[in-house]
Amino acid sequence: MSPPRSNRSGRFAPIAAAVFLALAACAPPPPPPPQANPAPRHIVRIHGKAPAHLRLEWFAIYEARHWSETCRTRDTWSNLTWRVPMEVSRNGNRYEALLSVDKFLPGECGWRFAEARLLVAHPRWPDDAVSPNVHSVDGGALAGESPASRCGSDPVCVERAQVLYDSKPTPVEINCRVKRAERAPREEYFTCQELLREVRKLGQSLRPETRVVEVNINDRTDMGRGG
DSSP, X not given: OOOXXXXXXXXXXXXXXHHHHHHXXXXXXXXXXXXXXXXXXXXXXEEEEOOTTSEEEEXXXXXXXXXXXXXXXXXXXXXXXXXXXXXXXXXXXXXXXXXETTOBOOTTTTEEEEEEEEEEEOTTSTTOOBXXXXXXXXXXXXXXXXXXXXXXXXXXXHHHHHHHEEOSSOOEEEEEEEEEOSSOTTOEEEXXXXXXXXXXXXXXXXXXXXXXXXXXXXXXXXXXXXX
């Protein structure tokens, strides 16, 4: 006759279920989604040049400004953000997208526009959209902030931020290219980041009166594929 099997797991199952239900009951409610603004008024036309072979994706990011339990993420306890894809229309080497700055009502979380970001994909890597890694359109100035305010007391950072972002009606230039991998010269990849070392305007700082922003995307692959 075989020895009787232990039934410890079965005995602890009701306890585990009770603990789970108790924790679920104590968990805070899910964060409320932002409420759509029925009459948005601040619409910004983003437009520019972009080679027809590059796929573009624009999306707007809105953030909750109020620091409360219902307006924070559950894992990092940082302020909630809401990402909204923007429709991009193409006409040859020109494109256009409309950004609704006041798309959502502030509500209990104080929702406001934070930034608009750009993703670019090359036909050789259609599923690998890359980001220029800049806030192509920055909404900090709308809340009384500036890119330079993130630099602290670093004068070099402040000077660079004033060049990278300004509110003047001058075009933003994003340079991309196909580049050879340094450790594997036979392999290539598409990037819009490695030319960011150039000190030039890479982002537009929005003002309350801003209605048009020009952002040009350039494929500089013909300039060489060296490291």
